Amino acid sequence: MELWYTENQTPDLRIGFRVKAVLHREKSDFQEIAVYETEQYGRLLALDDVVMTTDRDEFVYHEMMAHVALAAHPDPRRVLVVGGGDGGVVREVLKHPVEEVHLAEIDGRVVAVCREYFPAIAAGLDDPRVKIFVTDGIAHVREKENLYDVIIIDSTDPIGPAVGLFQEDFYRSVHRALTAGGLFAAQTESPFLNGELIRGMHRFLRGIFPVVRLCLASIPTYPGGLWTITLGSRGPDPREPAPGRAVPGGTRYYSPELHRAAFVLPPFVSALVEG
Numbered sequence: 001m002e003l004w005y006t007e008n009q010t011p012d013l014r015i016g017f018r019v020k021a022v023l024h025r026e027k028s029d030f031q032e033i034a035v036y037e038t039e040q041y042g043r044l045l046a047l048d049d050v051v052m053t054t055d056r057d058e059f060v061y062h063e064m065m066a067h068v069a070l071a072a073h074p075d076p077r078r079v080l081v082v083g084g085g086d087g088g089v090v091r092e093v094l095k096h097p098v099e100e101v102h103l104a105e106i107d108g109r110v111v112a113v114c115r116e117y118f119p120a121i122a123a124g125l126d127d128p129r130v131k132i133f134v135t136d137g138i139a140h141v142r143e144k145e146n147l148y149d150v151i152i153i154d155s156t157d158p159i160g161p162a163v164g165l166f167q168e169d170f171y172r173s174v175h176r177a178l179t180a181g182g183l184f185a186a187q188t189e190s191p192f193l194n195g196e197l198i199r200g201m202h203r204f205l206r207g208i209f210p211v212v213r214l215c216l217a218s219i220p221t222y223p224g225g226l227w228t229i230t231l232g233s234r235g236p237d238p239r240e241p242a243p244g245r246a247v248p249g250g251t252r253y254y255s256p257e258l259h260r261a262a263f264v265l266p267p268f269v270s271a272l273v274e275g
């Protein structure tokens, strides 16, 4: 009998993956964590039945979440990743000459499961520059002031414990936790399915950060296939890599040309973030 993993992306839309094997399933204190071996995308991590990452398309999301913000900063030394317990964003951040990377992940079981089933994604977690805090990212950020050059918010969808990561109060804390020329990047969902969320976030972000931008990446296993990353800056405009910044080689989606191109928005997306 064929086995399928199906994500209900909206009440009217599903995406299905033919499954070779269910490798892991557990209920942690926060969510259901599952790992499937799929035919099309290799290993797939699902949290509460929502696709977080897959072996075959993870590079797009993790490279864009990390490199756009890092390359836009002239000298990023201390970086915070909120969420992102799989380690994919941390792995990419470590390709820059950073001094310290803090990971604030609420669910320590996600880190443990990903170390076991996604060793290539979790590869950076044992780097001596990385410090893992198993804690609520919102509280972690609230307690910090003028500490991080870059903050990357690699959250789950805006349901359950992640709701606060899409709210104004949290971004006021992000602003405070950043250094004077610092910037953040946050995953902000699909322009096809979450337009009003994106519009609302950009409205309040413009009241907090002098520069707010949106860029796009193509992620086939996320709802709608086209994904948004929102950046807010206290200093540089993230649409360009900072002058003279060397960009890490060996990336498969990100390049300096792609960096600039990712900010060219189709009119239906610019309409979400203007006014």
Ligand code: SPD
Pocket: 050, 051, 052, 053, 084, 085, 086, 087, 088, 089, 154, 155, 156, 157, 187, 222, 223
């Ligand atoms: N709809 C899924 C959005 C998930 C974004 N975060 C994924 C975590 C991968 N590091």
